[in-house]
Amino acid sequence: MDTLSALLSSLLSSKLVIQSPYFSSSSLLLRRYLLFLLHILLSLFSLLLSLLLAPSRSDSSPKPAAQPEGTRAARALSHVLAVVARVPVASRKYELVRSLAERILDDNLRFGVAGVNRGALSEAFGRTLRRLEAAVAGESGVEALVGKVSRWWWSATAGEEERKGGGAAAEKMAAELMWLGKKMAECGAVEEAVERWSAAAGLGCRAVAAEPRIQVALVRVAVFLFKHANSKQFEGCQGGGQEEEEDKRANCDCWMAMLTSWLPLLCRASNGTDAPVLSGREKAEMVRVLEEMIEKLTWEQQEEVLALWLHNFTLCPDSDWPNLESCYTRWYSESRKLLM
Template identity: 55%
Template sequence: MRVPSSASLFPLMDRGEEKFKGATATSMETVTAITTGLLSSKIATPSVALPPPSPLLFLPGGRFLHLLRRFLLLSLHVLLSLLLLPLSPAVSHLYSSSPAADAATEGTSAPARALAHVLSLVARVPVASRKYDLVRSLAERFLDDNLRLGAGAGLDELNHDALSAAFRRTLRLLEAATAAAVSAASPADRSLDVIFGAVKSGMRRFAEAASVPEEWEVAGVGRAGSAEKLAAESLWLAQKMAQSGAAAEAVARWGAAARLGRLALSAEPRLQVAFVRVSAFLFKHAKSKEMEEWKGEDEDGSVANCQMAMLTSWLPLLCHASNGTDTPIMSSGERAEMVMVLEEMIKKLGWEQQEEVMALWLHHFMSCPDSDWPNLESCYIRWYSESRKLLLK
């Protein structure tokens, strides 16, 4: 056999390498051509272009994220509402035997339970109902008859207990109705407030284990009308408590309603008028002889603390609501008398308390340029002069 020489083998290897390189180059050129064609077709052919992104992503001002947030908050609110449904007062009312059974805890005798039941209906029946005048007159008759029969039969204590419980209940309902009215009138996004309010409301009902009707169950003319009705009933109950010798307790409870006083600053003018009337009536009783002899239920229930609470809770409202309506809330004589009442109350406070009240009055009085009442300028000057004398000693 003839063996090929090395010289004859090298040309064969060179030709093989050239063929391999040519095939490789041809393959690379083919791939490059295909890729270039695809890219050019994607760019040049609008009919096969990629679909544009959803227009929701390009809503102005981050509107898409805002809508997504609102949807998530609404879903969470619905979930929490379903979880708290067993704690709702409406569910508890389904298993209540009768309204009389609910009122039975308000007293130990039949007359006490009946009076408590009637007073609870005064708060529940809408003012637009023709039955409202009936239940209101029935409560008036029971209270007046008990007061006329005197303390010998212990009926004054019966009035006191029933009115005290009714006043507490009305204040709770009034605070809820005012908060709902202010929230409904606010243009801000209150989704988180609604959720947190639902959680706190459910936990409070669970803790108290009491079926208290919501504000929309009480009146039939909307949130603001419900609050206005309850404010008028608070004044009526305070007047009845004063007739029964329990004005001091009404003063203490109204002064302790600090959150209600803050909500009243954002309420509608008509509702503010109702709050001012209650406050003016109780301010006059806050410096009465009965108040000086009254002792609170706890150590903090002193007369000075109650008067201080009245001033800090409701003095700002007097500054804001004095010109809130077309008609004056009080006559010029009543306004002057109210200023004297406030000055006498402030004089009886300690120096640090006087400073706090005077600073509070000055802030709210100056923040209302259209209001000139209550003008406590002379009281402020007197406090400053006496404080300066103490500093110079």
């Protein structure tokens, strides 16, 4: 408005000057009066516009008083979960905030407000997964070489506690992902954790070259979520018709993403650093889960997954798990029948 006022003032001034080459003092006063009057009119017009536009802007913004009661509870729980992620495990306050989060989550289930848990846990799972992916990304490329030299130097010169600090943050995030996933399963939201995990292809790719301790933690998370991805709960109710076909395609896409993202890590990191990651019974159960999941895929998807498994399984001489040879043999036998 000030720019418009100045422009109009200059135009009016120039017009008066052109029309009155022999202007007197009275005409000068008249011109100043007209300019002053124009400025007042423009200011009033600007004030009127601001008053008219102000209610629409205020109505579009959220008002805290209008939010439901459950939103405050969800925000409080989300804040506690964020603090759990931020506080180091070595801090004496970690167990305090972790137990506080456990108590709130359990009480919400007991009092029938599991929806509060689902929203807060989903947000925390996604946030932790992004942070973990960023942390593991620092272990690839040139940064991986720098990290290895740094770890070698610290292992030779630092004390025991300092040597543990290299991948402690990423290892903590992976352990918290497992905890969050279990809590999501308790409140019926584990399907969202499975979908987020299946979409983390970048993390699965980088995990192959991560520190062994981080790999172990990620294998545990992957095994937990693979089992839930293969459950009847994840497949959902089959309603029939086009909706059923869309659900099947969505499930196949999710299973395919999980298998292609995490099979290479399972083939490489099943032994653990100082102890086996899984027991013999758990390994056998996981092989059954993988076989069942692969058999639910389309024929072309099965071929892609089994080729990926064979490539990574043969590249790891120190590991003999997961052995999907029988699954590969069955698929090949069925493929041969198509030629007859």
